[in-house]
Amino acid sequence: xxxxxxxxxxxxxxxxxxxIVKPRHYGRWLAAAAILAILLFIVKAFADGQIAWRVVGQxxxxxxxxxxxxxTIAMTVCAMALGITLGVIFAVMAMSPxxxxxxxxxxxxxxxxxxxxxxxxxxxxxxALVFPxxxxxxxxxxxxxxxxxxxxxxxxxxxxxxxxxxxxxxxSGILSVDSGQTEAASAIGMTRLTALRRIxxxxxxxxxxxxxxxxxxxxxxxxxxxxVIQYSEIxxxxxxxxxxxxxxxxxxxxxxxxxxxxxxxxxxxQHFLERHFGRGQRKTASAQKTGALT
Amino acid sequence: MTGAAPxxxxxNLTKQFGSFTALQDVSLDISPGEVLCIIGPSxxxxxxxxxxxxxLERLDGGAVWIDGELIGYxxxxxxxxxxxxxxxxxxxxxxxxxxxxxxxxxxxxxxQNIVEGPITVQKRPRAEVMAEALALLDxxxxxxKRDAYPAQLSGGQQxxxxxxxxxxxxxxxxxxxxxxxxxxxxxxGEVLAVMRGLAGSGMTMIVVTHELGFAREVGHRVVFMDxxxxxxxxxxxxxxxxxxxxxxxxxxTAVLN
Numbered sequence: 001x002x003x004x005x006x007x008x009x010x011x012x013x014x015x016x017x018x019x020i021v022k023p024r025h026y027g028r029w030l031a032a033a034a035i036l037a038i039l040l041f042i043v044k045a046f047a048d049g050q051i052a053w054r055v056v057g058q059x060x061x062x063x064x065x066x067x068x069x070x071x072t073i074a075m076t077v078c079a080m081a082l083g084i085t086l087g088v089i090f091a092v093m094a095m096s097p098x099x100x101x102x103x104x105x106x107x108x109x110x111x112x113x114x115x116x117x118x119x120x121x122x123x124x125x126x127x128a129l130v131f132p133x134x135x136x137x138x139x140x141x142x143x144x145x146x147x148x149x150x151x152x153x154x155x156x157x158x159x160x161x162x163x164x165x166x167x168x169x170x171x172s173g174i175l176s177v178d179s180g181q182t183e184a185a186s187a188i189g190m191t192r193l194t195a196l197r198r199i200x201x202x203x204x205x206x207x208x209x210x211x212x213x214x215x216x217x218x219x220x221x222x223x224x225x226x227x228v229i230q231y232s233e234i235x236x237x238x239x240x241x242x243x244x245x246x247x248x249x250x251x252x253x254x255x256x257x258x259x260x261x262x263x264x265x266x267x268x269x270q271h272f273l274e275r276h277f278g279r280g281q282r283k284t285a286s287a288q289k290t291g292a293l294t
Numbered sequence: 295m296t297g298a299a300p301x302x303x304x305x306n307l308t309k310q311f312g313s314f315t316a317l318q319d320v321s322l323d324i325s326p327g328e329v330l331c332i333i334g335p336s337x338x339x340x341x342x343x344x345x346x347x348x349x350l351e352r353l354d355g356g357a358v359w360i361d362g363e364l365i366g367y368x369x370x371x372x373x374x375x376x377x378x379x380x381x382x383x384x385x386x387x388x389x390x391x392x393x394x395x396x397x398x399x400x401x402x403x404x405x406q407n408i409v410e411g412p413i414t415v416q417k418r419p420r421a422e423v424m425a426e427a428l429a430l431l432d433x434x435x436x437x438x439k440r441d442a443y444p445a446q447l448s449g450g451q452q453x454x455x456x457x458x459x460x461x462x463x464x465x466x467x468x469x470x471x472x473x474x475x476x477x478x479x480x481x482x483g484e485v486l487a488v489m490r491g492l493a494g495s496g497m498t499m500i501v502v503t504h505e506l507g508f509a510r511e512v513g514h515r516v517v518f519m520d521x522x523x524x525x526x527x528x529x530x531x532x533x534x535x536x537x538x539x540x541x542x543x544x545x546x547t548a549v550l551n
Binding site (some may be wrong): 064178180181183184185186187188189190191192196198199202203279 | 348379380383384387388389390391393396397398399400401410411414415416443456459460463485
């Protein structure tokens with residue numbers, strides 16, 4: 001510590017009487033102005049363009065659109081339920097000490113991840129070409145075309161395909177749980193399956209929920225490809241209407257708005273699910289959250 | 295301690311991990327009410343021995359009997375049939391285990407951790423289990439933490455909950471696998487105090503530990519293991535103050551300094 005010669009006055013260490021100037025954030029104002037201008041341009045373009053907004057409003061709650069919406073939601077729920085069920089079963093099989101079960105799971109995941117979804121849908125829908133009748137010989141049988149309706153074909157196609165993806169998600173979730181948890185469960189006398197159900201899966205959910213939530217949202221939109229096998233979901237019904245009245249863009253807008261609405265509701269639901277399965281981690285989770293905000 | 299039938303008999307236990315021999319011909323008996331402390335350098339096979347007793351590891355050779363029941367196999371004539379997952383789970387009810395890293399169920403509160411086994415595994419009535427669990431929490435000094443999640447507890451508190459969780463199953467024998475090794479030094483005392491109380495109540499305990507003070511004060515017998523084998527066993531006085539083997543002497547000197 002040697003005294004500085006050039007400094008005439010001692011530095012002022014008391015800053016209590018000074019005030020802090022608020023940062024101006026010019027960049028934010030500039031960006032906001034630019035984006036607002038672009039938005040206004042787009043809105044004006046669509047307002048001047050040849051879109052009959054009246055038709056959008058008119059068909060927004062048309063019975064065909066609403067029934068399509070119900071079918072879309074019903075298919076999303078059923079296909080995801082099937083997909084998650086299969087996903088959990090095959091994930092557990094893939095991690096089983098039994099080599100036969102393990103091999104079966106690997107084969108399932110390999111096949112259904114390895115072929116295009118639309119091809120699988122067409123295969124299910126045309127199953128009657130291979131098996132005209134399905135059932136138990138001499139006991140009961142049914143004509144395949146009666147059993148494999150567009151709904152059933154779509155459900156099998158989407159659900160079984162989804163299962164292959166969900167199996168991998170569930171497997172990574174199970175792997176994320178510390179092996180000490182399984183050992184502690186064994187030590188209090190739990191069997192492998194009880195430990196999985198009571199201890200491992202609830203903790204794996206924290207890792208599984210975000211990607212599965214993502215997949216539910218994908219599924220809402222994926223149901224639209226079932227229009228190729230005549231399942232009357234919302235997009236197919238919108239198409240049927242515009243084939244008749246030629247308001248193509250208007251009806252596509254109607255469908256788009258409904259998809260957005262459903263996805264928005266699902267995103268909110270996902271948020272609450274994640275919070276529920278994050279319990280026990282909440283202290284650290286909220287600490288991270290505030291840390292990220294500051 | 296002599297006279298009574300042994301609570302646990304381990305004969306010629308052998309365990310390999312690949313080419314590494316973790317246990318070589320280890321034989322030990324423990325009587326009801328006895329507190330056996332196992333000491334030794336890391337990698338000496340102490341933890342493996344403990345984990346073999348409740349079948350977290352499968353033995354490559356030798357056998358264990360708890361209260362006269364052969365562990366892991368059913369003997370039919372001259373043949374040994376490996377037990378099913380469910381039968382192994384039932385046998386594990388005889389032992390309670392406390393882990394170095396606590397391993398509390400992270401998604402459950404302290405109370406839920408304790409009642410999980412009695413309710414889910416033993417299918418005992420909920421009200422009765424709850425009352426016992428609250429008494430156990432009180433016994434380990436954590437009555438006010440019943441609704442805390444493990445992440446909200448200190449290491450010492452977590453380990454005390456883990457002891458309560460093991461006790462809730464009413465085991466005949468408690469296994470402690472370095473229960474204080476993962477703790478900050480100032481938290482070791484509270485866990486040892488709970489274990490001292492447990493020993494005082496007559497519980498049969500096998501404790502793998504580096505706490506020589508605890509072994510001397512609470513242990514009835516001390517076993518020194520090295521390189522997968524029992525080097526020396528005897529009273530705490532004999533082993534800790536007057537070891538006969540050079541390896542035991544070296545280890546104790548190293549720990550005390």
